[in-house]
Amino acid sequence: MNTLAGKKIILGITGSIAAYKAAFFVRLLIKSGATVKVVMTQSATAFISPLTLSTLAKNPVITGIADGDEWSNHVELGLWADAMIIAPATANTLAKMANGICDNILNAVYLSARCPVFIAPGMDLDMWTHPSTQGNIQKVLSYGNKLIEPESGELASGLVGKGRMAEPENLLKELIDFFRKEQSLTGKTVLITAGPTFEAIDPVRFIGNYSSGKMGKALAEKVVARGGQVKLILGPTKLKIDHPAIEIIPVTSALEMFEAAKKHFAQADVAIMAAAVADFRPKHTAKEKIKKKKGIEEMTIELVKNPDIAATLGQLKKKDQVLIGFALETENPVENATRKLTKKGFDFIVLNSLKDKGAGFNHDTNKITLVFEGNKTQEFQLKSKLDVADDILDAIENI
Numbered sequence: 130m131n132t133l134a135g136k137k138i139i140l141g142i143t144g145s146i147a148a149y150k151a152a153f154f155v156r157l158l159i160k161s162g163a164t165v166k167v168v169m170t171q172s173a174t175a176f177i178s179p180l181t182l183s184t185l186a187k188n189p190v191i192t193g194i195a196d197g198d199e200w201s202n203h204v205e206l207g208l209w210a211d212a213m214i215i216a217p218a219t220a221n222t223l224a225k226m227a228n229g230i231c232d233n234i235l236n237a238v239y240l241s242a243r244c245p246v247f248i249a250p251g252m253d254l255d256m257w258t259h260p261s262t263q264g265n266i267q268k269v270l271s272y273g274n275k276l277i278e279p280e281s282g283e284l285a286s287g288l289v290g291k292g293r294m295a296e297p298e299n300l301l302k303e304l305i306d307f308f309r310k311e312q313s314l315t316g317k318t319v320l321i322t323a324g325p326t327f328e329a330i331d332p333v334r335f336i337g338n339y340s341s342g343k344m345g346k347a348l349a350e351k352v353v354a355r356g357g358q359v360k361l362i363l364g365p366t367k368l369k370i371d372h373p374a375i376e377i378i379p380v381t382s383a384l385e386m387f388e389a390a391k392k393h394f395a396q397a398d399v400a401i402m403a404a405a406v407a408d409f410r411p412k413h414t415a416k417e418k419i420k421k422k423k424g425i426e427e428m429t430i431e432l433v434k435n436p437d438i439a440a441t442l443g444q445l446k447k448k449d450q451v452l453i454g455f456a457l458e459t460e461n462p463v464e465n466a467t468r469k470l471t472k473k474g475f476d477f478i479v480l481n482s483l484k485d486k487g488a489g490f491n492h493d494t495n496k497i498t499l500v501f502e503g504n505k506t507q508e509f510q511l512k513s514k515l516d517v518a519d520d521i522l523d524a525i526e527n528i
């Protein structure tokens with residue numbers, strides 16, 4: 130799908146010089162088949178005329194200045210739209226969005242919107258880099274809004290740097306990409322293993338690892354955002370996951386995870402092995418708590434190998450199923466990942482970095498390299514785990 134045919138879009142415009150680009154953007158939206166309603170703040174009207182925009186949008190522009198009745202429509206408008214995009218978004222509007230301030234029609238529509246909201250900031254370099262703006266960006270992202278990063282270049286102030294609103298063509302591309310992805314996994318079931326496994330030593334002790342399950346959660350959320358169903362086989366974590374399209378199958382040990390994975394794999398179109406599975410478990414689990422014994426300074430716990438869940442699914446895998454693995458390597462990462470790829474029958478493997486700041490266990494960000502057969506690699510920047518999940522799903526859809 131390369132259009133916005135049938136999509137209802139609210140374009141919110143605030144008072145930044147980049148507002149002049151709104152005319153081009155409205156034209157692109159209309160050309161790609163969208164129905165557009167424009168909402169402007171009062172200061173935006175100083176940069177571009179509502180008449181220009183209403184002519185291009187073929188709809189009256191809502192400014193909330195002249196007509197008090199428009200205010201009563203903000204809820205209706207918020208429910209009407211398939212997406213809202215605020216472009217340009219000033220530092221002032223971002224601050225209001227971050228704090229739920231609602232002193233104009235645009236912020237009222239934003240607060241009422243149940244649809245996804247895209248924010249395309251446009252401001253001067255220093256305003257963009259100011260800690261308060263960056264803090265507000267983090268806040269609005271944590272509410273589930275989507276950021277279309279400003280671009281770098283010459284700014285209206287004469288400064289050169291980041292802050293320039295993304296070009297209208299790029300804004301359009303983001304919207305089209307979003308709606309394309311929204312349906313791309315409809316009818317598909319994705320099995321995900323995530324989190325650590327705990328291997329019991331006795332009733333109160335176990336061998337475990339630091340995996341938080343956050344990457345698996347991000348993957349699950351992104352699969353359902355694309356219309357898919359998830360079976361999430363989840364080791365012990367503190368995560369809260371509650372979505373009707375995500376079935377959680379809680380497990381504790383590698384053996385439990387192994388049984389659950391074998392049981393559910395046949396119904397899966399895709400399986401993603403994101404769990405940090407313990408390679409070994411205690412040979413015997415003591416029935417009672419193991420007590421210290423006087424005079425004994427050392428103790429040995431005998432371990433036996435756990436089954437390899439991924440490799441087993443790799444053997445069961447049918448032609449139309451996709452199997453993705455994860456690897457965490459500290460030496461010769463690509464070579465080692467490639468060996469695992471072949472050994473376990475993965476379509477590709479997600480190589481995790483432990484060396485990069487902000488990547489790995491318990492972080493909300495991750496830096497990955499995808500490794501395909503024949504040593505082919507695709508490297509990505511440090512990103513939020515949600516964005517990493519999108520990159521992984523894009524690669525799965527391109528297989």
Ligand code: CTP
Nearest residue numbers: 402403404406435436437438439454455456457
């Ligand atoms: N994996 C699995 N079952 C296991 C061990 C690993 O399903 N018993 C999966 C992981 O979820 C991951 C991939 O296999 O997707 C690679 O795991 P990793 O622990 O890095 O590989 P190992 O084969 O265990 O190699 P090593 O520990 O020697 O690095």
